[in-house]
Amino acid sequence: MASFERFDDMCDLRLKPKILRNLLSEYxxxxxxxxxxxxxxxxxxSTISTHKLLSESPSSSADQKKIQAKPSKSAVDEWVERxxxxxxxxxxxKCWVGVVLIGVTCRECCSDRFFSSYSVWFNSLLSHIKNxxxxxxxxxxxxxxxxDLLTRLSRFTNTKKEAVSHASKVVLPIIKLLEEESSEALWESIVxxxxxIVILFPAAFHSSYDKVESVIASKIFSTKTSSNMLKKFAHFLALLPKANKGDAGSWSLMMQKLLISINVHLNNFFQGLEDETVGKKAIQRLAPPGKDSPLPLGGQDGGLDDASLNSEEFIVSRxxxxxxCxxxxLTSSFKSKLNVQVASLLSLVERVLAVNGSLPRSMSPFMTGIQQELVCAELPTLHSSALELLRATIKCIRSQLLPYAASVxxxxxxxxxxxxxxELGIKLYSIIKTLLKSMGVGMAMQLANEVVSNASVDLEGFDAVSSKPPSLTNGAVLKGGSKKRKHASNSGAEAENSAVEVGVPDDHSLKIAALEALETLLTIGGALGSNGWRERVDKLLxxxxxxxCEWRWANAETYHHVPNKSSTDEFKLAALRAFLASLVSPSPIRPAFLAEGLELFQRGKCQAEMKVAEFCAHALMSLxxxxxxRALPLDGLPSLSSQFPQSDSLASQKQNALGLNKMDRLAGDGSVLSNLWLANVDVPSNSEIQRSVDTTLPLPEAKRLKVGNDLVGSENVQQADVLMKVPESTKESLGHVSDRDDDMVSEKGCREVVSETQEGEGLAAKDSLMKESAIGKKQESLGDSDDDSVPSLKADDYLSSDSDVES
Structure with missing residues (x-):
């Protein structure tokens, strides 16, 4: 009957024991x-991880729980017993299969089963390590x-003592294995x-700290250790101070040992390339005041007790x-506050970078040409490590580097x-990015010209080659056109043999690093670019x-066959990011290449490349x-309804009725409105509006309104001058309108509106603020409008301001 059993879907809980038993029987x-x-x-x-076959999680329904609990538990029991x-x-x-699957079970089983069985599993695994x-x-x-077992055990807060005890039982057996075995795979698993253990249970090393440090140091200075394992041993050695006392003293002691050992090795490597006193001073600087300096890592001579280990390649690798390390x-977290020896670290970096392989005159007779050749072959690796150490130092202390900023x-x-x-240029640009982010505007002022000049040189080669890229479909060899030939007498055969292929993009890692450095410079110190370099950077980007982008879009058909395609894509994105930074970075003037940027991002938004299209859409939104x-909103202004509550008085009703009749007549007579627009209008200035506001509003509201009027007026000052001027005849008639009859005033729309406004002079002071705000809104709407038609301004927008002028 079991073969005819049906399941609801792939998430049916009854499937788990079935699948688990099938795995046991078949694999x-x-x-x-x-x-x-x-x-x-x-x-x-993969099947256990996908279906969570060992989870034994309770189901939501009580009936399903009764049906599923017994079979699932039985299946997991069978699994553990096997x-x-x-x-x-x-x-x-078979033993190897069982050990591997025990580790999988430690990760995937439920908490109850792990808590009840971890001790048995640990003893079974430890017996193999000790055997x-x-x-x-x-x-x-x-x-x-x-x-895997100790990682899962660290999540249980009530088993901390048992976990430390179990971890301490493992340390000495695996250290013994590390000393005796020479398998690199075993070394990797032991490390x-x-x-x-050192991350989760550092207390497990208290009784064996010195032994562990000694064995790890011996492996670092061993000739049998590969470059891959050297990094793994160095990484563990950097974590080891957490297991000593976990305080700043342990960290500083390890750093001193490392720096002394490095300088001892460099004394042997730089013989004949620098003055002997440089190394002695570097080691003396590491000694604490009034105390003897600690022994270097690896013993009295820093691990160089064998003359055969003094080769250039061995010293540089170590x-x-x-x-x-x-x-x-420097970059790992530590629970105590550290006392970083910045001066010693910077002097070490400066010492390494000062040696470029050239021989001082006083040292020339003591070094052969072969020795100089071997040293120069290893110097780039040494310089790369020194630059990485400088970058880590900057990341560690960040703004506290200020006393040493000049040296850096x-x-x-x-x-x-x-x-x-x-490769070294890439690391140098990375250091500059870290410096700018850590030190801010002050560092940008110091390094701006240096970064711009070097980035311009590094990016110049791409402009020369890629401005007019040749077709990649041509089968003939492409001749280089970037340099003119000096000798025109070469034969055709020599010309073919000396042809240089261009147009195919190379690795753009250096250009990407230069673009990222320029982007960081614009982000941090773009507002300081008025001293000359900002215009160069904007044009370059x-x-x-x-x-x-033009190179990529012009070669769309053959682009997928181009080598280093991923590098070219990254370069294009880096170029677009840097260009966007130049457009949105703070600047005293409007971006000079805004139109080119909009066109480029609009084209990129329609491309098939998803990353480029996504970034171009984001760039358009940022631009x-x-x-x-937009003008800043007037957040703090009180509502006009609360400032001037509606009145039911006869004067208020009459004022509203007159305003409606006035607007109806203006809307019906287009010529009147046209005359108002074409007239030479004159509106009160911002200062006059401000004087009126100061008399009607409290001080905070008046200040906020002044800020809004200034912002709106600065955006539309030309349009306001054209649209808001009143004829001089209108000004002269303002003082005599109230003495004339209403029938005579109706002949001219402007005079009628003025007389109607004065009939409500009891509310004129209150309504003036509303109408002046309406003027600002009209000006803002006119400045943002793209329609060619003339917007319908209301006549009281003019006359309310004129009444204020007259008053």
Whole structure:
């Protein structure tokens, strides 16, 4: 009957035990069944993770819980029993399967099952680590599974003591394995387990801290350690101070050991390239006042006790690993406040970057050409590590770098002049970005000219090649046109052999770094660009972005066959981002290339590339404020209804009726309205309006209204001068209108409106504010309107202001 059972859907809880039993029967071997395929384990792990087969989570319905609870629990019990049997097997392959799946179970099982079974699982795994006869694959799997178990155990707050006890039982056995074994895979799993313990349970290292540090240092200075493992050992060594006492003293002591060891290695590497006193002073600077300096990492001589280990390649690889360790210590979080030795770190960076392979005259007889060649081959790696250490130092102390800012600017500026390798230039631009973000406008003032001049040189090559890219479909070799040939007597064969291919984009990493540095400079110090460099940067970014996009759109058919396509896409996005920054960055004048930017972003928005189209749409939204600037709202103004409550008096009703009749006549007679528009009108100035407001409003409201009038008036000053002027004859007649008869006044619309306004002179002072606000709104609507038709202004917009002038 079970084969005819139907399920609701793929989320039916009754499916879990079925699928789990199928995995046990088909892919997980038992004591008698041999292991068919190692790759089948990946299917087992993915299926368990996808369907949560070991979760044993309760269902929402009580009936389903009764139906599902017993089968699911039985299936998980069968699963755990099978794994424990495989872990205790004498066959290495079956034991390896059981150990791997135990680690998966630690991650996927429910909390109750893990809490009740973790001790049994841990002892089973620890027995394999301590067993000297265990195979390497079992040892590697055991270290990984123990790491998963301790990670899950750290989430239980009520098992902290038991967790530390379990973790401390693992430290010494795996350190012993690290000393005895030479398998790099085993080293990697051991370092991963040690890193997990030092992060989650640092107290487990209290009794074995010195032993662990000694073994890790010996592996760093070992010739058998690969470059990949060097970084992993250095990363763990940077985390180790958390396990000593977890205080600032432990961190500072480790940093001193690392810096002394680095300088000891550099003394051997820089022999003949620098004065001997430089290294001695660097080591003396690291000694605490009144105390002896600690021993370097690795012993008395810093790990260089064998003359065969003094090769240039070995020294540079170890120095780079130790610098990486220092950088990790600077950028990792630490619970105590640190006392960073900034002066020692900057002097180390300056010492490394000062050596460029040239021989001083006094040292020339002591170094052969082969030695100089070997040193110059390793110097770029050493300079790269020094630049990374400088960047980590800046990120660590940020604005506290201010006392050393002059030294940092000097190092960066001087190295810009002699940096010729793209990889080092990328790191240098990254340092500048970090400096600008950390130090702010002051650093932007110091580095602006240096960044602009170097970025212009780095971006210039793309402009020359990509402004008119040749077709990539042509099968002939493309000749380089960027440089003219000096010798025209070469034969055709020589010309073909010396042809240079252009038009195919290369790796744009350096250009991307230069664009990002310019973008950061504009973001931080764009408002300071009035001293000359801002105009250059805006033009450079406009040209670069246009050329990058035009090259891509012109070669749309062959673009997918271009090498380094991803690098070209990243370069185009970086160019568009930098161009947008130049348009929206604070500037004393309107952006000079706003029209070009709008056209470029409009075209990019319609492209098939989703990233470019998405960014161009975002850029157009950001430029909306630049295209259509809005006046600030008058937030603090009180409502006019509350300031001037409606009145039921006869004068108020008469005023409203006269206003309606006036507007009806103006709407019916187009000539009157046309005459008002074409007349030479004159409106009160902002100062006159402000004097009127000051007499009717309290001081705070008057100030806020003045700000709004100034903003609106500055946006539409030309239109206001044309549309709001009253004829001189109208001005002269203002004082005599009240003495004439209403029938005579009706011949001219303007005089009629004036007489009607004066009939309500009891409310004139109150209504003047409303009408003056209406004038500002009319001016703002006229300035923003794109319609060619003349808007219908009301006549009382003029006359209310005229009455104020007369009063």
């Amino acid at each position: 997980v071997p038992n004591e008698k069944q041999p292991l068919v395929d190692f790759q089948s384990l990946s299917k087992v792990v 794994l424990l049997a495989l872990v205790s097997s004498d066959m290495p392959d 000297p006869e265990s195979s390497r694959i079992v040892l590697v799997a055991s270290c990984t599974s123990v790491s 991963h387990l040690l890193s997990t 120095v780079s690993a130790l610098m990486f 220092c950088s990790t210590m 600017v000097s190092v960066v500026s001087s190295y810009f002049k002699k940096c010729s390798l793209p 406009m040209t670069t972005a246009t050329n990058a 909306e404020v630049v295209i259509h600037p």
